[in-house]
Amino acid sequence: MNQQLADLHAMWRIRALEETILELRLAGDIVGSVHLENGQEAVAVGACRQLRPQDAVFSTYRGHGWALARGVPPEKILAELLYRRTGVNGGRGGSAHFSAPEYGFYGENSIVGAGAPIAVGAALAAKFDGSGRVALTVFGDGAMNQGGVTEAMNLAAAMDLPVVFVCENNKYSELTPINDMVRNPDLSARAHALGIPAVRLDGNDPAQVAAAVGLAITTAEHGRGPTFIEAHTRRITGHYIGDAQTYRPPGELEADEKDEPIVRLAKALNPDKQQEAEEKARQEIAAATERALAAPLADPSTAREHLYV
């Protein structure tokens, strides 16, 4: 399979997973707040295909696709969202706060921007443990206005730590346009100001993301510290399931849907091959869903375990 087809298949896996999660949420099998990443798949796919086993990913609550792209089996993700014992955290993390360290996925975070300082810590550990680890943290444009993200970027810069900061700029900080919340819409300028090499790119193109992340890893491996990547993308769904999206100007969603990464990449590929990629992904997720739903629910008698060692 060539790289474009592999990327398309990887993006279809995320899309199929997110569509299934939407169905399960609407049916009531999953309850509570769920954040989907439809339209942003190219960032996770492009980035994760460059990562090595020793690398550590810290995502946001919009992280199902990042976990999947990192190699977490879909059955374990779905089981987590369905509060099954077989979920990656036995139902304790849920949609917005799960981790799977055995796959190099050190977790979602439900506090905007809070994963960035933790990723810097993972990189700090790498300075001493000989692992060669690079820590990648992804957050949205809104997180750029959290002080902790700037603190984390500065600490990583001051200590030349191996961190890749990926900002998924999907234009909206939750429900509010990022450009109304900043004077300078070039978010990468903040990284430049801290002495961190930074790039703005088309986050709907997995190849561009992969190239930038590959270079960032090389930079980190050579002891030259962090890189900042501002990946422009569009979320073609609500901030959360149930978001009425009244903040969008008329026609915007339709335009974004025409340029979303799956539609765009499919144009470049043979129709039979792309259909095969989609079907293969959908079958995998359907089978995983069936197994996850059949698994036993989390056992209430364990609710107090693992608070302390």
Add this chain to the structure above:
Amino acid sequence: MSETAKLTYGGAINAALARCLDQMPETLLFGEDVALPGGVFGVTRGLRKAYGERVFDTPISETAMLGAAVGAAMMGRRPIVEIMWADFMLVAFDQIVNQAANVRYVSEGRLAAPMTIRTQQGNAPGACAQHSQNLEALLLHVPGIRVAMPVQAQDAYDLTLSAVTCDDPVVVIENRTLYAGAKAEVQIGGPVAPIGGHRLRRAGADITVVTWGAITSSVEAAVDATGTSADVIEAVWLNPFDTEAVLASVRRTGRLLVVHEANLTGGFGAEVVARVTESGVPLKTPPKRVGAKDTRIPAAVQLAREVLPQTDEIAAALKAMTR
């Protein structure tokens, strides 16, 4: 091998940190001004020189410092972070409460955050409202975080070792008025104790006084001045808190007084009183708390004295309860 050294409270912490850095290669020590300057209170003096780049200075960025500790700990390091004043911890509370405290529980034990936060709190003459607070109750309300508060040099040494060795996040709350006090004989190099436990500072029959932090010496002074026959239980570990030891004492004395420097409302004293009363232990007199007034802390010494609990107030409570 165990030996004895004459150390101040600050010196005892320094000795414990040196031992941690020496014996546990996974330890890291960092914070504002801790490495080259040796800490604003001199507690980490000499450690950079002895242990190299595992001891380092950070920007004035508490969120980055504590977040970095969480991340490094998740990866198997054992970070020790100094937060210069407990008041400064508040700008980074997210990393303690939402992050460190959740690591083990939410991951079902697949991840851990074996990190130690050293800080110091409380009033000292002239300290402003943002450098005077006693914030232990905020931490004690958070499941997943351990809390210790040493007063004597030996405890400072022992607790620091226990905290750093513990595989969960621990906050050790020190007190700057004690750092450069008189030297005491400190056993160093002995076995590391598990976390938990209390110290019985006075043994008596008529009342149980539970206290913690630097105000313990005021409690001892009040007990001695009034000639009260009191059990004085110093809770050097507040989480885990030795509830059983308190209940056993109150069962004998039938009276409970809790004294802390923190203000009363929502203070941990309320929790101690609740645990004792809920246990059904018979009490000869209603339990009482002595703590700071529910107000801000003024800088002026004569104003602060009005707000903070004083020895005479503790003595009056002892007399009234045992009359």
